[in-house]
Amino acid sequence: MRPLADVNRMLERLTHKRSLTLIGGAYVVAALLVAGPWIFTVLGLIGLGVTACADGCDELALFRTIVIYSSMFSLIVTSPIAFLFARHISDQLFQGKRDGIVFALACAFTIFAFTIALAVVPFYGWGATLTSAQKLAAIHNVMLIGCSWLLIPFLGVTRAYRTVLAAFALGAIAMTLLGWAIPEPSALWLLVSFNAGFAVVNAILLISIIRTFGRTNNVDASLFQLLKHKWELPAAGACYALGLWVDKVIMWVMAPSGTMEMAGVLRTMPSYDTAMFWAHLSAIPIIAVFFVHIETQYKTLSEAFYGGFRRRASLRELAQAMGRIRIFVISNLVGMFAALIIVAATMIALSFVFMHELGLRPSYMTILRTALCAIVFHTSAMFCFIFLLYFDLRKSALLIVATYFALNGILTYSLLPMGAEYYGYGTMIAAALSFLLGFGLLLKELPWLHYHAVITNNTSIQQATGKKWTLAESFIGKNLVWLHPKEPMAGKRKFSG
Structure with missing residues (x-):
């Protein structure tokens, strides 16, 4: 394969x-x-x-x-x-x-x-x-x-x-x-x-x-x-999907005007739905860049870092590889965020010229501008989400999408009575806060990648006899301290990767 x-x-x-x-x-x-x-x-x-x-x-x-x-x-x-x-x-x-x-x-x-x-x-x-x-x-x-x-x-x-x-x-x-x-x-x-x-x-x-x-x-x-x-993976999947749709359902059901009802229960809001559709579509070029360049280069860096454990690399070598990953992730997130801003600004300018060709109306334009700003933050938050999944930090990744789901629903509902001028602002604020959370989680976890690789995500830390052992939270040189759960320190073992 x-x-x-x-x-x-x-x-x-x-x-x-x-x-x-x-x-x-x-x-x-x-x-x-x-x-x-x-x-x-x-x-x-x-x-x-x-x-x-x-x-x-x-x-x-x-x-x-x-x-x-x-x-x-x-x-x-x-x-x-x-x-x-x-x-x-x-x-x-x-x-x-x-x-x-x-x-x-x-x-x-x-x-x-x-x-x-x-x-x-x-x-x-x-x-x-x-x-x-x-x-x-x-x-x-x-x-x-x-x-x-x-x-x-x-x-x-x-x-x-x-x-x-x-x-x-x-x-x-x-x-x-x-x-x-x-x-x-x-x-x-x-x-x-x-x-x-x-x-x-x-x-x-x-x-x-x-x-x-x-x-x-x-x-x-x-x-x-x-x-x-x-369990974090299905929970993250559910929160991700619900976060994408919760604001739309609230607008369909509770918006005072602009909705369309069919067959009794099928309600939509064309002005909101069309703007969100084009906003999501605008992010595809940046996602393509992520797929071509960032994912490829990250693969090379991650192979060098995680391969170091198999090669029995020193802590200094692992720290250097980890530092390269940290610089790469942060710099590219900033670059992708800037690129998304440029795409959003371009789409806003083009939407006035090709309004009718895109199926837009003058009443949609405010929602479209807000939706494009929201997509800048939401796509950036999803990049953080993807990187955390790369590192197998499932709980941190879940926190991002769960936060977006909760805030998107709460803020969309809370801002709805303020009028059509604020349609989409709930999604934009929720996406911005989720991105800040995701970026903060990455800044927090990136210096600890070696710890997560050896301890947090290590499923093989147990004795051959089947007795489970715990690992003291210390990583000094190549030595890890192994402790029996019911006994004092039983000694040290050489870490062999």
């Missing part, structure tokens, strides 16, 4: 060429790697709307609203599962164990289907005033979108980027072509076409997983202990 940095390094080499075509192509590929499924899904929606609704669609808004709600339900339910199972699969492959992968996939699907049945079936079945066929298609829509988002992490750990991109590209093409074939442009037939496109996506992804891991379905006993030892 190729290491993670192979693709990154190839793209980074292309960005150093003297050809503008190669440089631009490298960043386009990077953007597709980090946001390809989302981009192709949006393109499929646009293509379906163009081909099916050339003469107008009375129910196009209803169809899009159902897709928005399906995306929300899918992200909230799948994120905790994906965070947990992706880590488990990665650990299993690192240990050379492949027999339990299909079993893990089956468990992930079971948890997802059970949760969706509890949440979505009552919502559409008894809450929404849709026809029976529309309700069935809407539930099917949630299931298909969620399944694709569960399959992506299983392929991601094997670096099957091209398969994922090809699957979503073919799904978008299928949606567009089916738009010509449907008998009528109703919400039901639009949903059927969209679902058929995602069925193509899921079929390709599932076949690829079976071809990669085989059909062996051995029960993996370690899977049942996963939540106990790594």
